[in-house]
Amino acid sequence: MDFTIKPLSTHLGAEVTGLNLNDALGDNVLGAIKRAWLDHGGFLVIRDQSEMTTEAHIAFGAAMGPLFGAPDQDPLQDTVSRYIHPDYPEIYRVSNKLDESGEPLGRKGAGTYWHSDVSFREQPAAASILHAVEIPDIGGDTLFANMTKAFDELSPAMKETLRGINAVHDFEVAARTQYATPIVVENDMAGANQAVHPLVRTHSETGAESLYVNPGFTSHLEGYDADESCWILEPLYAHAIRPENIYRHTWSAHDVVMWDNRSLMHYAVADYGDAPRYMERTTCIGERPS
């Protein structure tokens, strides 16, 4: 298959054209996509997937790694189970639309804070793969911050200090400030929504070190009290989200974006009022961060 890869910024992201995810993709093509993704900082947009079936989305996701929601892979009930597609447990819906009975179809305002998907699990997300089915005419971009570059730009002394720290991630951090406390309470199974991870993680496929904390889900640093944790975390967040460290994705309909939660944070910009937006996501279960 003949597809083209074009960088989207100097430090993060590339665009793929000429690829049809509905085709049965062989190992060579899948390997080439994976390599291009890792080579471009863990962000690829595969354009023009208007023909992609839900089954093809799931098959592509599963080729990139075991999927959250897949009955054979993910024994945990998902924290946000009501937003799972009723016919496809691997598909998580991000949307502001309502279903026939007036219930939210997806999680409105999901991700309107800097975060890395499901970092509150012991094995958080590696790739998230988001299909833009319906997008507003204007607005609804998603921002991505390069946490490998952010770490790389620190001094050797700061890097060494941070390598020794663990961070506590807790879904309730987002739930308290954002949405749906009842959902967390309902599904707050033993430890499922809380995890401790190193503040600096080493990518299992590239070997690169990244900052692995995020304002959405990181509650505090192990052994530090809440204020002290902020003294360390807030300047790191400010450093990570400088404009030079960000790629801003303006969606076209039927973009399929694959990002790496091990090395990026992202933020959904909620600037489109009530204009309908509907996205479907598959999410790969990653390794335990180390």
Ligand code: OGA
């Ligand atoms: C997500 C997410 C961002 C967006 O799907 O994990 O944060 O812009 N989405 O919808």
Ligand code: MN
């Ligand atoms: Mn997200």
